[in-house]
Amino acid sequence: MSTSTQIIDLSFVRSQFPAFEQPSLQGWAHFENAGGSYPCKQVVDRLTDFYTTCKVQPYYAFPASERAGEMMDESYRRMASYLNVTAAEIHFGPSTTQNVYVLAHAMRPMWEEGDEIIVSCQDHEANAGAWRRLAKTGLKVVEWHVDPETGLLDIEVLQGLFGDRTRMLAFPHCSNVIGHINPVKKIAQMAHEQGALTVVDGVGWAPHGFPDLKELGVDIYMFSSYKTYGPHLGVMYVKQELMGKMENQSHFFKEGVTRSMLTPAGPDHAQIATAAGMLDYFDAIYEKHFPEEAAPAERNHALNGLFRAHELHLLQPLLDFLKSRTDIRVVGPVSMEDRAPIVAILPLRKPIKEVYASLTHNQLMLGIGDFYAVRPLIDMGIPSDPGVIRMSFVHYTSPEEIAQLINGLQRTLN
Numbered sequence: 001m002s003t004s005t006q007i008i009d010l011s012f013v014r015s016q017f018p019a020f021e022q023p024s025l026q027g028w029a030h031f032e033n034a035g036g037s038y039p040c041k042q043v044v045d046r047l048t049d050f051y052t053t054c055k056v057q058p059y060y061a062f063p064a065s066e067r068a069g070e071m072m073d074e075s076y077r078r079m080a081s082y083l084n085v086t087a088a089e090i091h092f093g094p095s096t097t098q099n100v101y102v103l104a105h106a107m108r109p110m111w112e113e114g115d116e117i118i119v120s121c122q123d124h125e126a127n128a129g130a131w132r133r134l135a136k137t138g139l140k141v142v143e144w145h146v147d148p149e150t151g152l153l154d155i156e157v158l159q160g161l162f163g164d165r166t167r168m169l170a171f172p173h174c175s176n177v178i179g180h181i182n183p184v185k186k187i188a189q190m191a192h193e194q195g196a197l198t199v200v201d202g203v204g205w206a207p208h209g210f211p212d213l214k215e216l217g218v219d220i221y222m223f224s225s226y227k228t229y230g231p232h233l234g235v236m237y238v239k240q241e242l243m244g245k246m247e248n249q250s251h252f253f254k255e256g257v258t259r260s261m262l263t264p265a266g267p268d269h270a271q272i273a274t275a276a277g278m279l280d281y282f283d284a285i286y287e288k289h290f291p292e293e294a295a296p297a298e299r300n301h302a303l304n305g306l307f308r309a310h311e312l313h314l315l316q317p318l319l320d321f322l323k324s325r326t327d328i329r330v331v332g333p334v335s336m337e338d339r340a341p342i343v344a345i346l347p348l349r350k351p352i353k354e355v356y357a358s359l360t361h362n363q364l365m366l367g368i369g370d371f372y373a374v375r376p377l378i379d380m381g382i383p384s385d386p387g388v389i390r391m392s393f394v395h396y397t398s399p400e401e402i403a404q405l406i407n408g409l410q411r412t413l414n
Ligand SMILES: Cc1ncc(COP(=O)(O)O)c(C=O)c1O
Pocket: 034, 035, 094, 095, 096, 097, 098, 124, 126, 127, 172, 174, 175, 176, 201, 203, 204, 223, 224, 233, 234
């Protein structure tokens, strides 16, 4: 993963988010981004546009319907080019949890009784529960546990879990409580050498940079666009050649219609139409920072470096501060290496709920609990209730907000 020498124009970035102008949010620093990011104005504008000009059944031959269909198609097309895949490989569903639920049903017929799937214990329950329930249908579910101290997944441990009948491996790109960026490409290569498919939960990572899916080489990759500055949807990539092997989960007459087969609920047209707004936003940021014309996947590469450099710049003082305290345990790694700006902590000397209340009193928007990452917490011996306090930020976060966070922590703990 590269970082950029270009410095982010933060005032331009923040001018793209209406929330930063909102009087009711003034003074509040948003550190619950891993739960949901602010939407960019391009998304808000598209949603209003769709709802006011073409909120009709799409794909009929009258102008409003044609426009609705075109807006939806544009989202499939442009999302695919940003992720460096084809439009037929993109599926917009209601959420990642629901996408995995459907996927588990669609993939089960690909496997025989006694076949094995490996499921990581670093995952949010979205990429865990639906797979584990397949044990009731005769599959063997093998758990890839995390290190109880660090919360990390060890690929040497994984190597020992593969067997002749391993068919699939489910794991996260980055856990929403551990914050470590897993070496997805390497893990996917290992799985493929063993003949296993890879299903990657990218929800924790995608807010920090959309992946180049061709380069990553995974079979299925998912993220949630309400955490990537967009509407409330689950975005799922499924490698083309897999679609023919899965069981259609939609109406019988949708057999072969790839856009429908994995989204039986019927997608939210307006939100799909709006998804292209995220890419309008990325294009605007790209044009502001890079003079060269480039294809979407290349723009994405450049933006990844730009975002990563800024996020690391902000992460350093926060981690330095946390490391300097003996009254805090950081859950997950404390080094900057492969660290996403998702930092969960446990106060050691004061009750966690008291600490949390004081932090919100300091106008810090944070989360507390298990964040549905119950399995990694179990592996680490951390009770789900009250769980951990989580601080997560993204590229629109400012140094002033980081200072507000550190001051708030200092005032609370001292
Ligand atoms: C890492 C991770 N995976 C999956 C999910 C579930 O996403 P969704 O709400 O779209 O089902 C979340 C939500 O918080 C998450 O953080």
